[in-house]
Amino acid sequence: MRTVSNGIGAGGVRPPAMVKVWDPFVRIFHWSLACLFVLAYATGDEIARVHIAAGYAIAGLLAIRIIWGFVGPRHARFSKFVRPPREVLAYLRDLALLRAPRYIGHNPAGGAMILALMIALAGTCATGYMMTTDAYWGSKLIEHVHEFLANLNVGLVVAHVLGVVIASFEHRENLVASMISGRKRAAD
Template identity: 50%
Template sequence: MGSVASSVAGAAGASRPPRSAGSRDGVRVWDPLVRLFHWSLVLSFAVAWLSAEEIRALHYWAGYAAGGLIAFRLLWGLVGPRHARFARFVKRPAAVRRYLGEVLRGREARHLGHNPAGGAMIVALLASMAGLCLTGWLGTTDAFWGVDWVEGLHEVLANLLLGLVGLHLAGVLLASLRHRENLVRAMVTGRKRPPEPGDVP
């Protein structure tokens, strides 16, 4: 009797496909340089924001670091791996509006990489941070030192960027809950759940 049960169990096990490493550990989406860029930019912005009034030298160096990171990301968006490339996730405004409409109806597809709204947010964050770095640098030059419009634009961009960060976090939370996936952890490990039917790989 025991041998019969063992034979049946063995046959059932043989009929099931072996579980792949990808299904157990997830599939790699974010390469190490994208993850390093992401968390380094978060740190640079946080340091620059907190040191703006008290430690000017630290504020400047955090801004220079952010500027260098932005330059790297622009290059990596052209030559990096599949999911790092702008061509992969930057969509036309109509596609972004269509995706947001699907979000409101609760019918948006899960994207393995950035979804269209996430891609638009990345463009907005990069542009705002680049403008913030540029105006900050201009304020240190002889030609624009103490110029009111440069200082005013720098402050406006800083506040705009803070608002965009808040929207970005809200979007990450919504997508994490909607698709039952920890997107913050994915940006740490680089791995996400393998694509399922209906997902956008």
């Protein structure tokens, strides 16, 4: 009788070593933010109470994530993934040429996307709040800026999802699964 080790896969091949990358807060933040944004966008003018509650929840999540970007674990820190524009552009060029390097944490384009999403979401929350104040109640300008930023967020989300699909394909790893489990393949 033969005993098979749990570490051996089909055909005697060892599965790749996995490392913990995304901490529970980052994963909960990510999926909560996605759900809350869909809820806020879907309710819009139709269900104001839900829309406003989702907006405040998004603002709260953003505030906590900003703090976590300075005090959280290595891969959650802004200092780990925010790169200069030339590195982002070089990475995007390499990605288009299907030769982009693989990163355990966020790649330079992913870091730029996080900043863009956080800034656009913060602006959306700020203008949404402004619309509830006496000073800006009924302001068409603030309403238009709020709608513009909300739609910009949709465009950024589409670009984010496309980037995840492309990077998953290029590096042969399921980045969505890693944002659920918190783990990624250790090496190529």
